[in-house]
Amino acid sequence: MTEFSDHASGPIPAVPYADPVGDPFLRARFALPARPVSFLRRQRLIDHLDQALRTPLTVVNGAAGAGKTVLTADWAAGLRQPVAWLTAEAGTLRPGVFWAYVLQAMRACDGSLSDAVVAPADADRVDRGLLATLAAELNDRDRPLVLVLDEYDRVTAPDVAEQLEFVLHHAGRGLHLVLVTRTEPLLPLHRYRAAGELTEIRAAELAFTPEETVALLELHGLSLPVRAACALVDRTRGWAAGLRLSALAALDSADPELYLKEFEADRSTVADFLLAEVLKGQPEETQDLLLRVSVLERFCPDLANALTLRTDAEPILAALHRDNAFVEPLGHSWYQLHPLFGEILRAHLRQRLPGLEPELHLRAARWLRRSGFLPETLAHAAAAGDWDFAAGALVDDLAIGQLFTSLRSGDLTQMFSHMGPEARSPASDLVRAARNLSGYDLERGMTRLRHAEKRLADDTPDLAAAQLSCALLEALAGRLTGCPLLAEKAAEAADGLVHEVPAHLLDKHPELTALLLTHLGSARLWAGHFEDARAALTTAAGAPGGASTVLPRQDSMEHLALLDYLDGWLGRAERKALAAVSQAERDGVPQPSGSGIGQLVLAAVAVDRHELGRARALLDEAPLPPGAHDPVSAAGRALVTARLLLVRGKAGAAAEATDPAVSTAVASPWATSRAALVVSAAHLAEGRPDQAAEELQGVSGDQPVCVAEAAAIQLGAGFTGAAIDLLDGIRSGGRSGPAVTVRAALVRAQAAERAGDTATARRLVEQALLDARRERLRRPFLDAGAWIRPLLATPPLDELAAGWLTPGPPRRDEQPQQAPPPPPLVAVELSGRERDVLERLARMMSTEEIAADMYVSANTVKTHLKSVYRKLAVNRRGDAVRRARDQRLL
Amino acid sequence: MRYEIRVEGHLSETLAKAFPELGHVVMSGQTVLFGPVVDEAHLYGLLARCQSLGLRVMEMRQLPE
Numbered sequence: 001m002t003e004f005s006d007h008a009s010g011p012i013p014a015v016p017y018a019d020p021v022g023d024p025f026l027r028a029r030f031a032l033p034a035r036p037v038s039f040l041r042r043q044r045l046i047d048h049l050d051q052a053l054r055t056p057l058t059v060v061n062g063a064a065g066a067g068k069t070v071l072t073a074d075w076a077a078g079l080r081q082p083v084a085w086l087t088a089e090a091g092t093l094r095p096g097v098f099w100a101y102v103l104q105a106m107r108a109c110d111g112s113l114s115d116a117v118v119a120p121a122d123a124d125r126v127d128r129g130l131l132a133t134l135a136a137e138l139n140d141r142d143r144p145l146v147l148v149l150d151e152y153d154r155v156t157a158p159d160v161a162e163q164l165e166f167v168l169h170h171a172g173r174g175l176h177l178v179l180v181t182r183t184e185p186l187l188p189l190h191r192y193r194a195a196g197e198l199t200e201i202r203a204a205e206l207a208f209t210p211e212e213t214v215a216l217l218e219l220h221g222l223s224l225p226v227r228a229a230c231a232l233v234d235r236t237r238g239w240a241a242g243l244r245l246s247a248l249a250a251l252d253s254a255d256p257e258l259y260l261k262e263f264e265a266d267r268s269t270v271a272d273f274l275l276a277e278v279l280k281g282q283p284e285e286t287q288d289l290l291l292r293v294s295v296l297e298r299f300c301p302d303l304a305n306a307l308t309l310r311t312d313a314e315p316i317l318a319a320l321h322r323d324n325a326f327v328e329p330l331g332h333s334w335y336q337l338h339p340l341f342g343e344i345l346r347a348h349l350r351q352r353l354p355g356l357e358p359e360l361h362l363r364a365a366r367w368l369r370r371s372g373f374l375p376e377t378l379a380h381a382a383a384a385g386d387w388d389f390a391a392g393a394l395v396d397d398l399a400i401g402q403l404f405t406s407l408r409s410g411d412l413t414q415m416f417s418h419m420g421p422e423a424r425s426p427a428s429d430l431v432r433a434a435r436n437l438s439g440y441d442l443e444r445g446m447t448r449l450r451h452a453e454k455r456l457a458d459d460t461p462d463l464a465a466a467q468l469s470c471a472l473l474e475a476l477a478g479r480l481t482g483c484p485l486l487a488e489k490a491a492e493a494a495d496g497l498v499h500e501v502p503a504h505l506l507d508k509h510p511e512l513t514a515l516l517l518t519h520l521g522s523a524r525l526w527a528g529h530f531e532d533a534r535a536a537l538t539t540a541a542g543a544p545g546g547a548s549t550v551l552p553r554q555d556s557m558e559h560l561a562l563l564d565y566l567d568g569w570l571g572r573a574e575r576k577a578l579a580a581v582s583q584a585e586r587d588g589v590p591q592p593s594g595s596g597i598g599q600l601v602l603a604a605v606a607v608d609r610h611e612l613g614r615a616r617a618l619l620d621e622a623p624l625p626p627g628a629h630d631p632v633s634a635a636g637r638a639l640v641t642a643r644l645l646l647v648r649g650k651a652g653a654a655a656e657a658t659d660p661a662v663s664t665a666v667a668s669p670w671a672t673s674r675a676a677l678v679v680s681a682a683h684l685a686e687g688r689p690d691q692a693a694e695e696l697q698g699v700s701g702d703q704p705v706c707v708a709e710a711a712a713i714q715l716g717a718g719f720t721g722a723a724i725d726l727l728d729g730i731r732s733g734g735r736s737g738p739a740v741t742v743r744a745a746l747v748r749a750q751a752a753e754r755a756g757d758t759a760t761a762r763r764l765v766e767q768a769l770l771d772a773r774r775e776r777l778r779r780p781f782l783d784a785g786a787w788i789r790p791l792l793a794t795p796p797l798d799e800l801a802a803g804w805l806t807p808g809p810p811r812r813d814e815q816p817q818q819a820p821p822p823p824p825l826v827a828v829e830l831s832g833r834e835r836d837v838l839e840r841l842a843r844m845m846s847t848e849e850i851a852a853d854m855y856v857s858a859n860t861v862k863t864h865l866k867s868v869y870r871k872l873a874v875n876r877r878g879d880a881v882r883r884a885r886d887q888r889l890l
Numbered sequence: 891m892r893y894e895i896r897v898e899g900h901l902s903e904t905l906a907k908a909f910p911e912l913g914h915v916v917m918s919g920q921t922v923l924f925g926p927v928v929d930e931a932h933l934y935g936l937l938a939r940c941q942s943l944g945l946r947v948m949e950m951r952q953l954p955e
Contacts, residue, residue, distance in 0.1 A: 064944055182941060241944065267919045269899030271944030276902060343942045347908040 028330040030108045033073045038219040049075040051199045058178040058199040062206045064340040065241025083146045084109040088154040096120040129857030135170035136855045152181035161186035207238025220247040245274035252281035294345035306367040358384045387423035395427040400469040401511040405551040426455040440629040464500035475519035482631040482664025487523035514543035514552035528669035554584040558598035568705045568739030570775045577601045596622035600636040610778040634660040635671040642678045651682035673699040673706040689717035704736040708743035742772045769800040837864040894924040896949040
């Protein structure tokens with residue numbers, strides 16, 4: 001394991017790999033499209049577009065080939081303001097992905113966006129806080145930003161329009177949004193129009209006038225009288241693409257003017273007819289190339305060669321570009337087909353070369369894989385239906401972890417859900433196993449994993465990447481089945497493999513290492529190997545930042561919080577759990593998410609502090625379904641639920657609730673011990689001391705917190721000697737926290753009290769109070785019984801207990817829930833943000849309103865509210881405001 | 891549901907293949923595409939397909955069963 005963790009903490013670049021601008025595919029999306037050689041600048045449209053700088057929203061709306069994009073690009077290129085350009089990709093752009101790209105476009109344009117605006121990590125959702133922060137930053141700008149979203153019609157998610165409007169509304173004068181689209185956007189345009197806040201350029205205005213047509217044709221080297229141009233405009237309705245094509249077709253013919261006359265008389269659909277004409281005029285090789293590249297979004301000469309199986313793409317593409325026919329340059333010798341032509345060319349491809357499409361996709365996938373473009377490789381391999389190839393590309397790139405984390409996990413999972421049974425390679429089996437395991441389908445996942453492993457062992461070629469992917473899945477299986485041995489073996493195997501795979505792949509996919517270590521740590525924690533677990537989890541929590549590692553980082557941090565809790569350090573556990581949540585929230589993951597262990601730790605801490613309402617709320621909030629089969633979180637949930645029932649006096653229900661209902665390979669010492677404690681305490685509460693003592697046999701000596709609690713129960717059952725023996729047996733390894741020392745001191749104090757040694761008892765209680773006060777650890781005192789009451793009422797102990805523990809200690813015969821609630825704490829300093837929240841609370845604002853007003857997420861407000869409640873020792877808004885007024889905090 | 895979609899101009903046989911699920915007939919400067927439409931999603935899909943092929947939709951109506 002050491003080597004593996006050494007590597008993980010080694011020199012991995014601090015900036016995550018996801019640098020979208022480094023990829024030519026993506027670079028093209030943020031670049032201002034080039035204007036064609038024969039571009040005609042139309043001043044009337046530029047003048048109209050200049051009004052965009054006076055309105056928040058601008059819509060350029062027209063059919064395909066109406067010249068929207070070139071017009072907007074030409075206008076934007078002449079602006080002095082910073083312009084962020086984003087061309088939407090084909091297919092469904094989900095909110096998380098959309099905003100990640102918008103932020104990237106803004107960063108690429110002038111870099112004034114601060115690091116506080118973090119790209120979302122979930123493809124489907126965007127945190128409102130992120131949008132609010134973004135809007136606030138835009139609002140603060142001196143120079144407004146022009147954001148152009150080209151091909152906005154491709155953005156199909158309805159949430160995006162609503163989110164765009166939110167940002168636009170709150171960004172004030174800092175943002176001018178320009179939507180270039182074929183279809184009416186879902187924003188409430190009528191409202192903007194009525195308020196005079198909308199600049200609109202629609203199809204009628206984009207259409208060429210006869211004079212403009214004459215000028216355009218001149219650029220193509222054709223001179224035409226205005227009268228003839230009128231007829232052409234009639235025929236094409238001033239449609240830019242139609243005019244361009246007719247110019248090209250006319251140039252190919254012997255008598256251009258006559259040709260145009262014939263075209264006017266013809267009654268075919270314009271684009272269809274013209275494109276076929278222009279295509280016909282091209283040499284055979286050019287036609288073939290155009291048809292074949294129509295399956296691609298973007299291409300370079302080499303990629304085109306891979307599809308034609310020739311070597312002449314470079315001169316052909318250069319010539320097409322020079323003639324301004326079909327292709328548009330994207331820079332760095334990448335091109336794209338005009339979307340309209342691409343669509344029609346595909347129709348021609350299907351007719352002329354039927355059945356070739358899958359083969360072309362596969363050739364494209366092969367080329368893209370060789371050149372290192374994984375997402376495009378996967379898309380084309382999927383389009384070709386070659387799942388073995390797709391799975392192989394994913395596994396060889398060490399990207400299998402992306403099925404569990406990262407922005408693309410949803411897309412990937414959905415893509416591979418179309419994989420049929422015909423895919424039989426080991427890599428395909430690995431992908432299937434990963435999908436099963438991520439859906440907690442252990443049985444099928446394990447079968448497929450074993451199957452893949454066997455096949456990998458049989459084959460001999462270069463398989464390090466596949467084996468490393470295997471190790472990741474094994475570690476996950478080890479975690480889910482509660483089998484540390486499996487996880488350890490996987491980690492060991494990974495150790496040996498990391499040197500066999502290319503280092504740059506590991507750097508590119510930090511999530512692989514982070515996930516593996518998290519699973520290993522979780523399995524170790526389950527088995528009670530706390531120190532080893534802490535080592536693995538600490539490394540995972542410190543994994544390089546970025547969207548791909550958000551989930552494993554949060555997961556491992558929450559496990560670390562649980563470790564602290566199990567060792568008896570309430571305050572530390574609480575801080576870590578809160579830090580995990582707030583870090584993930586800052587990284588754009590809506591909360592609560594993941595295994596929910598963080599919430600469970602907070603709930604457990606609340607039970608120990610006797611904040612029962614808060615514990616119940618946290619328990620209800622913790623996400624149930626995803627973590628349901630994870631032994632650690634299932635056991636955690638069962639135990640917190642049981643303890644809560646116990647302190648509410650429902651002993652029988654508590655004993656029943658201890659069973660987490662998951663089957664695991666090995667028993668967990670802490671889970672078993674804690675379950676035994678609850679059952680034993682239930683026996684004691686129902687008056688069966690002997691059975692209670694018997695149950696304590698199940699408590700492991702390795703868990704100091706549990707042993708101390710067991711001693712308290714023994715004492716309660718009347719076995720003083722056994723209690724003291726238990727305490728003497730606690731190995732003080734220095735890791736035990738206040739939960740151990742406070743309990744132990746109270747047990748010894750009670751024993752001393754029974755022996756009549758009040759002075760010792762007083763000294764021990766004093767020590768317990770000092771230890772417990774900082775952590776607000778109330779449970780041991782409430783459990784202790786009546787004997788402690790007179791002690792707490794006398795100086796100097798009364799002062800130590802005052803303010804956080806009840807002034808009058810609870811009586812033994814009382815049910816805990818009837819115990820008086822802890823009195824208000826001494827006024828605790830509220831933090832600045834908490835005070836802000838409280839002030840808004842006093843103005844009767846809702847959580848959402850406060851969130852919007854403070855530019856933070858609703859969850860952050862809730863977190864602040866919770867700590868305000870805690871500090872003021874109240875449970876409701878009204879009480880919080882009242883108490884704050886009483887204490888002159890408002 | 892059966893629909894007919896009237897687009898401007900004579901559609902070539904090649905482009906008509908972009909609507910394999912529909913029949914087509916060319917008449918007086920227009921092409922009529924007709925046939926069964928599964929649901930609304932299909933209907934909007936057909937409209938989008940017309941748009942991305944640069945076709946101009948003149949009329950679209952549901953046919954009596």
